[in-house]
Amino acid sequence: MTPSARLAASIDLLTAMEAAPRKPADAVANSFFRERRYIGGGDRRAISSLVWDVMRAWRRLGWHLEQAGAVPAAPRLLVAACLIFKGTPLKEVASSFSDGRFAAGALTFKEQDALSALAGKSLDNLGMPRAIKQEVPDWLLPKLEETFGEFLEEELAALSEPATLDLRVNILLNSRQEAQKALAREGLHATLTPLSPWGLRLNGRQPVTSTTPFKDGRVEIQDEGSQLVAAILGAAPQMRVLDYCAGAGGKTLALAMMMENKGHIAACDVAEKRLAGAVRRLRRAGVHNVEQHLLQAGDKWAKRRSGSFDRVLVDAPCSGTGTWRRNPDARLRMTEQDLAELLVKQAEILDKAAALVKPGGRLVYATCSVLHAENAAQIDAFLHRKPEFTLVSSDSTALPDTLKETNMFSLSPRQNGTDGFFAAVLTRAAPEELSSQDGATTVAAS
Numbered sequence: 001m002t003p004s005a006r007l008a009a010s011i012d013l014l015t016a017m018e019a020a021p022r023k024p025a026d027a028v029a030n031s032f033f034r035e036r037r038y039i040g041g042g043d044r045r046a047i048s049s050l051v052w053d054v055m056r057a058w059r060r061l062g063w064h065l066e067q068a069g070a071v072p073a074a075p076r077l078l079v080a081a082c083l084i085f086k087g088t089p090l091k092e093v094a095s096s097f098s099d100g101r102f103a104a105g106a107l108t109f110k111e112q113d114a115l116s117a118l119a120g121k122s123l124d125n126l127g128m129p130r131a132i133k134q135e136v137p138d139w140l141l142p143k144l145e146e147t148f149g150e151f152l153e154e155e156l157a158a159l160s161e162p163a164t165l166d167l168r169v170n171i172l173l174n175s176r177q178e179a180q181k182a183l184a185r186e187g188l189h190a191t192l193t194p195l196s197p198w199g200l201r202l203n204g205r206q207p208v209t210s211t212t213p214f215k216d217g218r219v220e221i222q223d224e225g226s227q228l229v230a231a232i233l234g235a236a237p238q239m240r241v242l243d244y245c246a247g248a249g250g251k252t253l254a255l256a257m258m259m260e261n262k263g264h265i266a267a268c269d270v271a272e273k274r275l276a277g278a279v280r281r282l283r284r285a286g287v288h289n290v291e292q293h294l295l296q297a298g299d300k301w302a303k304r305r306s307g308s309f310d311r312v313l314v315d316a317p318c319s320g321t322g323t324w325r326r327n328p329d330a331r332l333r334m335t336e337q338d339l340a341e342l343l344v345k346q347a348e349i350l351d352k353a354a355a356l357v358k359p360g361g362r363l364v365y366a367t368c369s370v371l372h373a374e375n376a377a378q379i380d381a382f383l384h385r386k387p388e389f390t391l392v393s394s395d396s397t398a399l400p401d402t403l404k405e406t407n408m409f410s411l412s413p414r415q416n417g418t419d420g421f422f423a424a425v426l427t428r429a430a431p432e433e434l435s436s437q438d439g440a441t442t443v444a445a446s
């Protein structure tokens with residue numbers, strides 16, 4: 001492709017993303033390239049790299065263009081401005097916007113005027129409002145400040161860095177060192193993750209899924225933070241375990257490994273397609289003690305199993321604010337209304353899942369969010385609604401020393417090198433404990 005054709009494709013892709021604001025950018029990009037198979041690998045990488053650069057700087061580019069009188073900033077101007085901030089002289093940028101077939105179309109005089117006002121400026125500007133500088137919606141900034149306080153800028157910067165590619169080694173089939181050697185034989189050099197006892201870490205995107213260890217179920221792609229969420233549940237052989245929001249089975253697989261494939265796991269979800277996505281992964285890992293169940297309205301499945309699970313994991317649907325390293329576009333896609341709806345949903349799910357915990361059993365509530373409202377505040381409200389639950393230290397032997405016996409953790413890329421994750425461990429009182437608590441209250445009150 002000519003440079004101008006690459007620019008034109010980048011602008012088209014950004015336009016497609018703008019037209020589907022609810023859809024994750026990588027999903028839009030996948031269908032965009034699927035419909036244009038003539039775009040080769042090198043061109044695709046160049047187009048994606050430019051588009052993601054624009055997305056990471058979306059609000060700041062828009063702010064500069066607005067100062068220069070270009071409102072609203074169309075994708076072609078955002079692309080041109082991005083190139084200028086990356087150091088390409090305006091003359092060169094203008095010559096890549098040529099007319100002709102498959103080209104981006106020449107810049108108008110008005111566009112050139114706006115772009116010339118950017119010359120010599122840097123992308124970050126002291127006069128920018130903080131939310132623009134941090135590339136987050138205005139409404140979200142106070143919530144992030146609540147979580148990160150004085151470390152806001154460092155935490156958001158770490159959430160903007162490219163993510164590592166973490167693997168969970170299936171220790172039922174091989175040790176971490178064996179998996180590491182097997183990957184090295186195929187040219188992938190992994191290091192041991194510092195926190196998860198099952199993790200290996202690779203730098204950036206690497207073709208893991210075409211390696212033999214992956215195909216044989218000896219390694220699975222899973223962020224180290226997600227591995228620790230599974231670990232904190234402390235599932236063990238012979239237990240009855242419920243993975244209430246199991247989705248495509250990332251944590252189910254880790255739980256099955258902790259249970260050495262012994263005992264029973266029920267993996268539920270409301271999304272049939274996601275549950276279906278787990279089938280092949282479970283087979284590949286040699287897991288055979290998982291029953292999948294699609295939760296539906298009016299379903300008696302949960303009622304019949306009320307109070308019957310030793311361990312219940314609620315890996316709740318959430319804002320995904322902890323995964324911004326992987327989805328830079330999600331920062332700007334989220335609305336206040338989305339968060340309000342999620343908070344209601346999370347509380348409902350937590351209450352339903354809690355009813356399935358055995359007296360004396362344990363419940364872990366987890367999210368890949370960094371927002372207080374979805375995490376500790378959700379737990380506080382739950383403890384008020386359900387006094388039979390209390391926070392308890394994890395009894396998992398798979399947690400690193402720094403997290404051992406904790407009853408709650410919050411992980412972040414800046415502090416832990418993982419995605420942002422939250423988990424809290426709760427236990428349900430046995431009936432005799434509850435009645436003795438009642439007694440104590442009565443005595444105190446009388």
Ligand SMILES: C[S@@+](CC[C@H](N)C(=O)[O-])C[C@H]1O[C@@H](n2cnc3c(N)ncnc32)[C@H](O)[C@@H]1O
Nearest residue numbers: 245246247248249250251269270271315316317
């Ligand atoms: C964070 S994802 C789970 C990821 C999964 N545990 C994993 O490790 O791969 C949250 C899941 O909750 C599911 N979900 C949404 N509403 C639900 C509900 N009311 N009951 C149960 N699951 C629900 C979603 O379909 C989604 O798969």
